[in-house]
Amino acid sequence: MMAHKKETFAQTLYRWLYSLFLIACLPLLLLLFKKKLRMDPNYSGQPRKFNERFGCVPTKLSGGGILVHCVSMGELNASVQLVNRLQENFPELPITVTTTSTTGAMHAYTLYKDSVQHLFLPIDIPFFMHSFFNKLKPKLVLVTEVEIWPNMIHQCVKRDIPLCLINARLSDESLPMYQKLSFLLRPALRQFDVICAQSQSSYDNFTKMGVYKPQLKLTLNMKFDIEPSQDDEVKATLLKDKYGFGDGPIWLAASTHEPEEKFVLNVFAKLLTNFPTLRLILVPRHPHRFDDVYLIAKATGLTVTRLSDDDRAQAQVTVVDQMGWLKACYCICSQAFIGGSIAQKGGHNALECAMYAKPMVMGTSIFNNPGIVEMLKAQGSLDLIESEEQCFERLKDLLLDANINEAKGQAGLAVLLNNRGAVEMTYQQVTDLL
Incomplete structure (x- = not known):
């Protein structure tokens, strides 16, 4: 020593x-x-x-x-x-x-x-x-x-x-x-x-x-050494079997802060005009905001449910109001928005999304993990967006072309595995x- x-x-x-x-x-x-x-x-x-x-x-x-x-x-x-x-x-x-x-x-x-x-x-x-x-x-x-x-x-x-x-x-x-x-x-x-x-x-x-x-x-x-757990895979199966998430497209908004939910909901409403079967999963970063985020989503006029609801109808928006479900949500989603990046919080860990080979978008606040973001961006797995319109266009392209969506997701996984x-x-x- x-x-x-x-x-x-x-x-x-x-x-x-x-x-x-x-x-x-x-x-x-x-x-x-x-x-x-x-x-x-x-x-x-x-x-x-x-x-x-x-x-x-x-x-x-x-x-x-x-x-x-x-x-x-x-x-x-x-x-x-x-x-x-x-x-x-x-x-x-x-x-x-x-x-x-x-x-x-x-x-x-x-x-x-x-x-x-x-x-x-x-x-x-x-x-x-x-x-x-x-x-x-x-x-x-x-x-x-x-x-x-x-x-x-x-x-x-x-x-x-x-x-x-x-x-x-x-x-x-x-x-x-x-x-x-x-x-x-x-x-x-x-x-x-x-x-x-x-x-x-x-x-x-x-x-x-x-x-x-x-x-x-x-x-x-060490963030590159993350691995999926069996518990997360069990939860992903539950989301599909008991919570009504089938094979349709799912957009995940992960670890969101205020005002990111409104940003995401506005983009989602616009995407619905082109992709009516698209569903949104909102995962707030902090538990004390679960109720607020649910009310924000309800105010849009979209059909909204909570993960904890007994009535688990296939709503357009699901608010995850329980801890420990984020990685399971990454597992079943088609694309993801990484929170803390519009709200100027520095952006949360995008590698959790890359672990499940899913493409992603983030805002420009990335000071928490700039090296990781640049690596994922350089390989084409992650797109930085500055406005709702940019976010809409990026996601529309991914939803229209399954091959591009798959290729961008695999590029993120390769970054994870190679480091x-x-x-x-x-x-x-x-x-x-x-």
Whole structure:
């Protein structure tokens, strides 16, 4: 393990100023977390404990294992193959997955059920993190993508806990902001034993941030290692057999945010004039918006149903109001719109669509995964659109020509298959720390 660089007096001062800022913001943070818990009160049938945000760890949880921190759904999906591998090869080590968002908490349960422990990551205030690490006592901490919490990192350093940043991402767009905060972020980044960069551009940007080269490993992007699960295939069969989705064309709007539902519904209404048997599946990104999206769809005058409805008539629009069904929807759709790309959220993971060989369209907000988007776009699997008219024209072409539709879908799958291997490389780096 690499020797950690000790904090200078100035670095300690900056970290404490950062901590004081968080303490000053604590009332607002508490209100925000309370609101989110009211929106999504359950993730496994049990109310989430609000005190987890303050470093409280239930006594029933096992300590001394591996801690994996993921912000939300995207990071969870990217890390699932690595977590499964660690479970298989180190069954004696309990794995605890922490998330920041309530949506992430619900998705963690969908992915793992009871095979891992789940907690909310505490607010990054020294005494909360001290309490959290005192009780959990992990042997190894893995942090996904871009989560840099100085006090969490400081606890790992103080306790000599190996620390690895996996699937690490630092985009060209984010680099200037990181450099402005380099007085706080550079010392934190230098405390990681290993940083597994997901691309050459991220690797280069970490070096520009002052990360030591011996810390950096180019392990590529674990998002390419996703695989369909048997559970998703069972759900896809249910959608066909019990929910009325037959062999007709289906357009999927995946992980949508406001105002993307209205955008998609307007395009869909126009497509119906040429393709009257076309059906639309709407999958909102966040559970607290399920009811709102249903009402938005109903207001169009189209026939609308929910996935949870007892009456599962073949409506023109189906709103998926349950967690864990997105990949099954990718499996049965003809084409997909990838959400978060019109709503300026940076775009969600298009590789989940490519895994099922389906062509896709996205808006121009792609800063979350620019490399992936460019690869899919270059191979012809993904089209970027800026307006409802462009979206309509792209989808009309796909619906009119099944051969083009199939070829674009297969091109996306080829991109996925040709870039696998990141999980294996990351696994080797991680196990070297155990």
